[in-house]
Amino acid sequence: MKLLTAAAAITTCLLMSGNVMAQNIQIKVDGKAYAGGLNGNDAAKDFAAKLPLKLKFEDFGSTERISYLPKSLNLGSAPRSCDPQKGDITYYIPWGNLAVFVRDFRPSDNLVPLGKLSPEALKAIQESGSKDVEISLVK
Template identity: 30%
Template sequence: MAKLYRQMTALILAAFLAVVGATVSYSQTGNAGQDEVVGAVVRFSAGSTSIDLTIGEDNPTVRDFLSLLPLTMNLEEYASREKIGYFSRKLATEGSPGSDPEDGDVIYFVPWGNIGFYYNTAGIGFSNQTIHIGKYNASLQELEQLEGKPVRVERIQ
């Protein structure tokens, strides 16, 4: 009887370990794409217009931004330089480096807590308050199509 008990215990333990191993393996690979930051693609869309942002940095601000997705925001014109939008809260910034933005950059502006799509960076230089998120490729006319209406923001890749 003791031998049968040991065999049953060994069989139950083996089945348990197989299930736990499969669960661990699935959880490690199930989020594989979501842990990648650089190269991730975030789509901003309203109506028939969509603009893709390719993440170019891995820093606390970018990771916090990605953690909020999906979300909806409004974009507006600012200073004939950029289209900006606000989050429901400020993003984490400690440990995120500043940047020297260029046209086509998407940034997070620390003091105001907004995201910005730069299209005219003439005269703008490096700032610790401007955190680089990534790049977009769209015309000013396409950016204008996102203004004044709810913009859906979601990670697509």
């Protein structure tokens, strides 16, 4: 029930900010589930189509945790730049990796916005070390 409540809160917040979440996702670390949401752009839809995935994240500087996808995303008409904020899930075009921002960052080209994590999901990814992180759709 907490997962659905958190997902509803994220969706409401993003709707109010103009970023519509098209699909709820679940992040699992050590068997515990956390909420997140994906945008409605073409790249986020392609990412959703590849789920479920098990990924390992690593620190990239002190601003983000990254993980390499097994296959690049089809970007379609998705934006090719964004101003990432803490909790944002993005796709870095040149390297083909996911980047989860643990701190706010500056506007960046070649960075595609994919979605947003709940504060609890972000904390779980920050503390995941080299453990598997499972990402799946919430049906």
